[in-house]
Amino acid sequence: MGINKWAVVSVVLLGAISIFAAELSIPNSFTQGETILSAQVNENFESLASESNAQDARIASTEAAIAALQILEVEDQLICVFHYGWVLDGTQMECVTRNEPSSKRYRTYAQIASEGWIAQSVGGADPRMIMIFSK
Secondary structure (H helix, E strand, O other): OOOOHHHHHHHHHHHHHHHHHOOOOOOOOOOOOOOOOHHHHHHHHHHHHHHHHHHHHHHHHHHHHHHHHHOOOOOOEEEEEEEHHHHHHOOOEEEEEOOOOOOOEEEOHHHHHHOOOEEEEEEEEOOEEEEEEEO
16 A cells, blocks of 8 residues: 555644644724724735635645545454553453454454554543554
8 A cells, every 4th residue: 555544644633733723813903983994904804814715725635635544445444342441551452353243352452553453543431442443
């Protein structure tokens, strides 16, 4: 596979963070009863339009990175059920693969990582958790 999964994930995360990172600054503020100039109002609108266009560009960039991530082929998935502390203390998790759902495997997190599985998501309610890995 020619695409480095970690590079794509990094791009997606950095892009998603950058969407919210920009701080909007309005150049002119007004108080009630104050006489204002149309040039000041136009400057405020130009500032808003500029930030909106920049936001659109950041969103488009993030969407493109997500689309690139979605085209990665997944050979198999490993679904593991565990208690939260098991990842930390090295206890084996009960796992099944998408290709062989009836065959249970017991693996520690270190074994899973050494087999080349990459964590995709985690969920559940403490203490019982589910983690999905892909290859």
